Amino acid sequence: MSLFDDDFYSTRVSRKAVRSSEREGKSFSFGKPRRDGSWSNVRIALTSSLVSAVAAVTVFGLSVGFGGGGSVQKVNPAVATVQTGDPLERTIQAAEKVRPAVVSIINEQALSSMGAGADDLDEYGDEGMGLEEASLGSGVIFQKEKGKAYIITNNHVVEDAAAVKAVLSNGEIREASVVGKDSITDLAVLEIDSKGIDVVAEIGDSNGLRAGQWVMAIGNPLGLSDSLTMGIVSKTHRIIPVSLSQDGVFDWEQEVIQIDASINQGNSGGPLIDLNGKVVGINSMKVADFGVEGVGFAIPSKYAMPIVESLMEFGKVTRPYLGVYTMDLEQYWAQQANQTDAENSGLDDEDWLEDGEAAGDGDGTELPPIELKLPKDVRDGVIVLEAVGPAKDAGLAFNDVIVKLDKQPISSTMELRKYLYAKKKIGDKIEVTLYRDGEKQTLQLELGEKAEE
Template sequence: MGYYDDSESKEQYLPQKKRNPFFTVLIMIIVAVVSSAATVFFMTSDEFGLLEDRASTASSQTTTSSLPVKNAVAVKSDTTKAVDKALESVVGIYTYQGNQLFEGTTETGAGSGVIYKKSGNYAYIVTNHHVVEGASQVEVQVSEGTRLQAKVIGSDELTDLAVLRIDGSKVNSVAEFGDSSKLTLGEPAIAIGNPLGFLEGSVTEGIISSTNRTIPVDTNGDGQEDWQSEVIQTDASINPGNSGGALINIDGQVIGINSSKIAQDEVEGIGFAIPMNVAKPIIEDLEQDGKVDRPTLGVRIADLSQVNPVGRTETLKLPDSVQEGVVIIEVEGSSLAEKAGLKQYDVITKVNGDKISSDAELRRSIYESNGKKMSITYYRNGKEQTTTVSF
């Protein structure tokens, strides 16, 4: 036997013998498999990724070709049915300031509104007072790209409601009002509106968080409570631009007019809507008269909480048991209050048997009297008395 030389085949130094054909074929298969494995192992990452993509594609093609494909079917839930019913009646509202004839107008705000009536050549829309307040021109977008000039028929600051009128020829859908007195805690609530002023027809869903919430309102910005608004609380998202839009129930009925939210970093999901049963009589007054006529007592008053201890004891002569009420500072001549016998420094504690603790509560009680007789309980010189005011 000779020596091993790399320049020559090693096979020449092996004993020569007859090979089995089957063994030769087996060796060739093993070599081929090992070579293929080595090739895959030493592929670059890009090449391996490409291989995977091709494999996935091939697998997908195989699956697609072997299984039947059905067309997607739109699912109609109670929510989508409710939205379909109400969506077209909710519109975008855009306000402008300036003089169109001379310097031109500038868009200054945007909100939402609800078409609630179509009569003759006109359609009527309810929105928030704060949406159209101070505007020299108002436009309503009834469909994508179609804006119509609107006339403000009437507006009420206390309830934050306003009524607009537009050409009715472009209006095809009118909202259906629901009964907000029948709301139950936790039932679905769906808000539809125009958030941010350009996302018309946006829909958010939540629940009724409170059916009857009372929140203080400062209408003139002096930091003092002027009114107490009765509202529906919901966690359906209400964003800037949603004001004046619809809060609907699962039957697609408008149960409230979206009006505000608590906007603080630590607060989420607290929005408010004016209940439909509160809004309807205001809407009717605004449509017919352009304003809401409310009775007045003819007094200037202050909350009892603002009176110092000496004034409570020496001037008002109140017993210690009286901690809440409103003090009459001045009575107007020939007013309803004067006719009812009320005088300066009387302290009103109840109206129709309900406790009164603030100016806002007294105003609300008077306005809700609706022109009927009203019983007033008050203290004068430390003694409780009662009188009746006839409107």
């Protein structure tokens, strides 16, 4: 069954309908004047009405700008396009425009049977170290420059890769290198040789999307390369909480486009295009749950492209760094409520968040039990588990509870991170309001740049 019903969506009128209308319709004619030169009252009235109508239309046309100083009524070009274009043909043309620029991404990792990870390649080299296909994804070529072609994809598509390959639309496999990646926005840029690549995708403006608008997802779902799916924009702006460290603690929020076009494993990193063949988003994720269908998400182009530009220029996204490992006060209260023995008062390393990021391996040091002294009305904030860098230099310490940044209330690690990344820059001064041993204090510090791991 086709997606569109031709009879319903077509703007053409069938010849049969025209002939039927001509047979049933009635012609209105003024006829000829009588031989004696006289006109009937009916004919005079009809002629007078016609002249009056023409005059009224002419005056109105002049007033709205057919010629003169009146204002011209603007027509939404998107609406006009939808009304006059054949939906079936537009989808075909849009797909043909972008498909040659869509590639499949192969993430290769060290053979698990050898007990080696990607880091071991640095020590042993590629020789003698087997690689296997770990995952598949998609990407889109968006730029060609100086003999290189650049591809946008998702960070999770190339995460932990020992080697990355790009498969062109013609089936050719090329070695790819990672220019830069960012786990927070889940974006990455790859580089391949541009020889023989003639098509580069055009980036569109996701700000112009409207709910109900037709869009298409192109990619490599389930290893089926060069696949297209189609649907509508379900919601132009949807906020999705994400756990960057995959520990079940939501420490970031991603603003995405919600679509009902089918998104499956392998579609990640591929383009979401409009019916003009422009990339308006990067397919990123879907809701994978029993009984859930048609709920997919894409990173809007307006958010993706500034990140891509930073990755192209610096190989990373530079962000301000406070230097605190934290735990949400809300989580602490929940633990206290459910605590059954003294052992639960400690924290594992994976519970630590550094400016909202996973703390990593840690040094194995056991934290002393958290015993907070807070006013009864303080229920929201973040607990400092360890201070490093700028925070340590400013005097922040274990068990401090941060409640404000620059007088902006902070109730969670997510809010702390969002404030830093949205409102501050590296080198900016920031005021930290906190409680220490029940006493309210204020510290000033200068935000730094986080060093590479």
